[in-house]
Amino acid sequence: MPRVLDPYEAMSLAEAIAMCRDLVEDPDFPTVARWRDSGGKVVGHFQVYFPEEIVHAAGLLPFKVRGAPLEARQGESHFGSYLCSILKTSLEIALTNRLALDMFVSHPICDSARNLAAVWGRNFDYPCEILYLPQNANSAHAATYLRGEYARLSREVEAIAGHPITADELRASLGVFNENRRLLRELYEIKRETPWLLAVDEAYSLVAVGGMVPREEHNQLLRWALPRIRERSAIPQDRMRLVFAGGFCEQPPLDLLRTIAQFSYVVDDDLLIGLRWITEDIPVGGDPLADLAEAYLERSSYSPVQHDLRKPKEQMLLAQIKGANAGAAIITAAKMCEPGLDEVVAYTKALDDEGIPYFVSEFEERMTNFDSLQIQLETFIENLLFA
Amino acid sequence: MSPTTQMVQDAPDRDVPASELGASVVGRGNKDGNRLFREWYEELTSAPERNEHSAYVFVMGSLAEILRSFDIHTIFPEINGLQTAVRHVADDYIAQAEDYGFSADVCGYVKADIGMQLRAGDHPMGKIPPPSLAVYTNACNTYVKWAEIWERMYHVPIFTLDIPGTRAAGRLTWSGNVDFENDRRYVAGQIGELIELCEQVTGKRFDIDKLRETMRYTNTMSEKWKRLIELNQSVPAVYNAVTDGTVFLGMVNGFRGRPEGAAYFTDLVKEMEYKAANHIGTPFEEKYRLVFVGVPCYPIFRRFSEMFTEWGGSFAGSSYLWFASGGANLGFQYDLDRPLESLAEGLLVTVRDAMDSMFYSNQNLVDMIEPYGIDGVVYHPIKSCRTVSTGLADNRRAVMEATDVATLFMESDHMDKRVVSEAQLKNRIDAFFEGLATRKVRRSSASKNESEA
Ligand code: SF4
Ligand code: SF4
Numbered sequence: 017m018p019r020v021l022d023p024y025e026a027m028s029l030a031e032a033i034a035m036c037r038d039l040v041e042d043p044d045f046p047t048v049a050r051w052r053d054s055g056g057k058v059v060g061h062f063q064v065y066f067p068e069e070i071v072h073a074a075g076l077l078p079f080k081v082r083g084a085p086l087e088a089r090q091g092e093s094h095f096g097s098y099l100c101s102i103l104k105t106s107l108e109i110a111l112t113n114r115l116a117l118d119m120f121v122s123h124p125i126c127d128s129a130r131n132l133a134a135v136w137g138r139n140f141d142y143p144c145e146i147l148y149l150p151q152n153a154n155s156a157h158a159a160t161y162l163r164g165e166y167a168r169l170s171r172e173v174e175a176i177a178g179h180p181i182t183a184d185e186l187r188a189s190l191g192v193f194n195e196n197r198r199l200l201r202e203l204y205e206i207k208r209e210t211p212w213l214l215a216v217d218e219a220y221s222l223v224a225v226g227g228m229v230p231r232e233e234h235n236q237l238l239r240w241a242l243p244r245i246r247e248r249s250a251i252p253q254d255r256m257r258l259v260f261a262g263g264f265c266e267q268p269p270l271d272l273l274r275t276i277a278q279f280s281y282v283v284d285d286d287l288l289i290g291l292r293w294i295t296e297d298i299p300v301g302g303d304p305l306a307d308l309a310e311a312y313l314e315r316s317s318y319s320p321v322q323h324d325l326r327k328p329k330e331q332m333l334l335a336q337i338k339g340a341n342a343g344a345a346i347i348t349a350a351k352m353c354e355p356g357l358d359e360v361v362a363y364t365k366a367l368d369d370e371g372i373p374y375f376v377s378e379f380e381e382r383m384t385n386f387d388s389l390q391i392q393l394e395t396f397i398e399n400l401l402f403a
Numbered sequence: 404m405s406p407t408t409q410m411v412q413d414a415p416d417r418d419v420p421a422s423e424l425g426a427s428v429v430g431r432g433n434k435d436g437n438r439l440f441r442e443w444y445e446e447l448t449s450a451p452e453r454n455e456h457s458a459y460v461f462v463m464g465s466l467a468e469i470l471r472s473f474d475i476h477t478i479f480p481e482i483n484g485l486q487t488a489v490r491h492v493a494d495d496y497i498a499q500a501e502d503y504g505f506s507a508d509v510c511g512y513v514k515a516d517i518g519m520q521l522r523a524g525d526h527p528m529g530k531i532p533p534p535s536l537a538v539y540t541n542a543c544n545t546y547v548k549w550a551e552i553w554e555r556m557y558h559v560p561i562f563t564l565d566i567p568g569t570r571a572a573g574r575l576t577w578s579g580n581v582d583f584e585n586d587r588r589y590v591a592g593q594i595g596e597l598i599e600l601c602e603q604v605t606g607k608r609f610d611i612d613k614l615r616e617t618m619r620y621t622n623t624m625s626e627k628w629k630r631l632i633e634l635n636q637s638v639p640a641v642y643n644a645v646t647d648g649t650v651f652l653g654m655v656n657g658f659r660g661r662p663e664g665a666a667y668f669t670d671l672v673k674e675m676e677y678k679a680a681n682h683i684g685t686p687f688e689e690k691y692r693l694v695f696v697g698v699p700c701y702p703i704f705r706r707f708s709e710m711f712t713e714w715g716g717s718f719a720g721s722s723y724l725w726f727a728s729g730g731a732n733l734g735f736q737y738d739l740d741r742p743l744e745s746l747a748e749g750l751l752v753t754v755r756d757a758m759d760s761m762f763y764s765n766q767n768l769v770d771m772i773e774p775y776g777i778d779g780v781v782y783h784p785i786k787s788c789r790t791v792s793t794g795l796a797d798n799r800r801a802v803m804e805a806t807d808v809a810t811l812f813m814e815s816d817h818m819d820k821r822v823v824s825e826a827q828l829k830n831r832i833d834a835f836f837e838g839l840a841t842r843k844v845r846r847s848s849a850s851k852n853e854s855e856a
Contacts, residue, residue, distance in 0.1 A: 093796065093800075094796055094797040094800065095793065095794075095796055095797070096784045096792050096793065096795060096796050096814055097786070097814055098508065098786040098789070098792070098814075099789065099793060103793070124541060124544065124568070125544070126544050126789070127543060127544045127545055127788070127789035127790035127793065128789040128793045130544065130762065130790070131761075131762055131789075131790075131793035131794035132793075133570075133571065133762075134572060134762040134763050134794050134797075135793075135794050135797040137571060137572050138572070138765070138797055138798075138800075138801045139797070143571065144571060145570045145571040145574075146568065146569075146570050146571070147570075148567035148568065148570070150565055150589075151541040151547065151563055151565040152541075152563040152564065152565035152593055154563075155565070155589070155592060155593050155596055156592065156596070157588065157589050157592030157593060157596075158565075158589070160588070160589075161567075161585060161586070161588070161589035161592075164581075164582070164585030164589075165567070165585065168570075168581075168582050168585070320548075321544070323547045323551065323563060325561075329551075349506075351508075352508050354508065354509055354510065354544075354545060354548070354789060355544065355548055357505075357506040357508055357509055358505075358509060358513075358548045358551075358552070360504070360506070361503070361504040361505055362551070362552075362555065364504065365504070
């Protein structure tokens with residue numbers, strides 16, 4: 017397996033995080049290019065959740081398509097006006113050959129994204145398809161259906177790989193991803209327990225890089241970084257503990273997160289929740305596709321684009337705030353993101369009912385000016401601290 | 404006897420061949436449709452007095468067959484929303500929902516409904532009862548988010564009937580295929596769960612014969628709907644697929660699984676066959692034959708239509724008649740000998756088709772051009788509806804690559820007047836027709852030159 021990250025072992029932690037940040041903000045995705053240069057194939061999967069283990073087991077690189085901070089010059093002309101940015105920039109990176117894929121998969125997470133595979137398919141010759149994750153998570157038939165859908169996806173991936181995926185390969189991949197999720201949980205634990213050691217933008221960079229490198233390499237990076245984060249000597253400050261909601265699909269710019277980090281500790285969030293969707297280890301040893309399907313439904317987080325009667329989203333947010341011992345929330349939605357905007361109403365009403373203060377804002381991945389946001393946020397937090 | 408049942412029994416010419424019908428049938432579809440529609444709203448308004456249950460459902464996969472078999476009324480919030488727009492009151496409802504917290508960028512249908520719920524069901528067509536339950540498919544994700552709002556408001560059961568769609572362009576699977584069977588089992592399982600839920604809500608036992616009956620009526624309606632769409636290959640078009648089409652859509656959804664619906668569409672097809680046989684078109688002279696893609700502009704519906712008819716533009720087809728009928732355009736016929744299995748298969752195939760008509764319609768549009776004699780394709784993506792609109796710019800590029808048909812692309816909304824600029828729409832439409840006129844002249848001189856050579 018080729019190594020795609022620059023050697024970071026001799027770097028300081030800050031330098032390694034800066035390297036991750038640069039990679040996350042680089043619309044040319046050099047790690048993917050390196051993988052391809054060594055003969056590897058890539059399956060791009062659009063937000064939010066994707067069973068990456070299946071692609072990994074076939075020896076391909078699963079790449080999380082999550083837009084990019086760039087002008088969607090070509091992408092714009094394939095879409096109408098009233099759409100979120102991530103759709104356009106995701107297509108842009110493919111149309112401009114910044115991202116070369118062997119297969120593209122999207123999911124019916126929202127009205128916009130469910131169109132994406134069709135749009136993509138009209139513009140590229142490689143397979144572009146929709147993975148129908150079950151939207152009736154409460155049906156007793158959902159897990160069996162999903163196992164069948166994963167088997168279908170496996171066949172498609174096998175065709176790209178040119179060889180079958182064995183059950184043992186799948187089990188090995190479950191193990192790699194279990195470890196990855198364990199390490200990410202540890203990272204989030206640091207955010208919750210000792211947020212002064214790791215700012216939200218730093219944590220984000222470390223997490224996001226996982227969507228663009230082989231997962232074994234991400235595991236190595238996290239194993240290297242986590243003890244170094246714990247060894248940091250930063251001193252706790254009198255800052256507001258916040259939960260950030262609204263980063264499940266389109267990603268806020270890193271500078272926005274950095275702005276928030278200047279005034280507060282973000283102790284939990286839903287940023288790139290797809291990478292952390294499964295909340296417990298998946299058992300390794302049984303029918304791997306069935307176990308993967310069961311975990312999607314039964315051992316998973318929540319987001320505005322998954323409907324599950326057992327997880328009323330506003331209750332899940334309240335539990336998250338409580339679990340992280342946060343005093344307030346930042347409730348955001350990407351511009352023109354209908355599911356996100358719908359949820360803002362439910363979240364804010366629930367927070368009102370509970371008397372939890374919140375700050376509401378919309379963002380766009382390509383925004384560059386944070387001055388007014390900074391002032392508003394500062395005022396919000398000052399009001400809370402001196403209330 | 405309800406007035407609608409009366410109508411089913413009344414039509415004296417139902418068994419008379421179209422060729423023997425008189426000119427008096429012309430216009431009957433719209434007249435009867437409007438009347439039945441009003442009566443339907445009266446029926447809904449008075450349902451609570453009779454202690455009857457109502458389900459909130461949607462046009463793409465209403466599950467009317469199951470619900471009606473339990474005598475549950477089907478209420479279509481999308482149709483309610485549309486009615487507020489054509490009656491020019493949508494702004495008030497939308498404003499109320501926005502005051503409540505909903506963003507300007509949320510689907511206008513949702514907001515019109517929230518406004519109406521906040522007014523305890525007051526609606527220009529009557530008083531809409533609150534739901535006993537909500538049933539919806541995943542054909543539009545906003546359906547799901549919308550239902551979550553009702554769940555929070557009314558604490559009623561909400562049921563997602565998840566119907567997996569086509570995975571990639573043109574890759575349809577059918578009975579016997581391993582993936583199709585996986586989807587079918589899933590849909591069938593959920594139908595069973597929905598039946599249990601209806602039993603709990605109504606306290607009634609499921610009656611398979613009653614289901615069969617509703618499915619029989621839907622069979623007739625689907626068969627006639629397919630025929631109706633084909634009949635507009637006639638020159639001139641026998642109905643305007645956008646304006647008349649909206650009346651027909653109201654009927655095909657509101658009366659799905661009901662005898663009145665079956666009777667209405669039987670009569671309607673007769674009327675249209677008569678018109679086709681006698682070359683009777685719409686009241687406007689037809690110079691250009693068009694196909695409409697998207698959702699109409701309801702806040703200025705009449706004017707919107709006039710902008711086309713004034714130029715002799717006639718809508719012979721519309722993708723709206725495909726997806727907003729829930730895929731009835733396939734004419735799918737349920738097998739009444741095995742109703743539950745067939746319902747699962749039918750739902751899977753038709754709702755999938757409705758989704759295809761939104762996401763993958765470019766080839767269908769290309770395929771229409773010749774048989775329908777299409778001069779132009781009019782794309783009307785709307786701000787509210789990302790489901791339908793997201794892919795339309797790209798769809799247009801594909802259609803233009805495949806054919807040399809003229810296309811028009813204009814954006815507005817189906818509910819929100821703030822996004823509708825009449826002057827801008829008119830400019831675009833006028834320019835489009837000027838282009839069509841130039842093409843026509845060029846074509847006829849080219850064919851003249853050819854015949855002289
Ligand atoms: S940002 Fe929102 S609207 Fe856009 S693709 Fe993601 S979920 Fe859909
Ligand atoms: S988004 Fe479109 S399909 Fe969905 S409810 Fe709104 S108008 Fe209907």
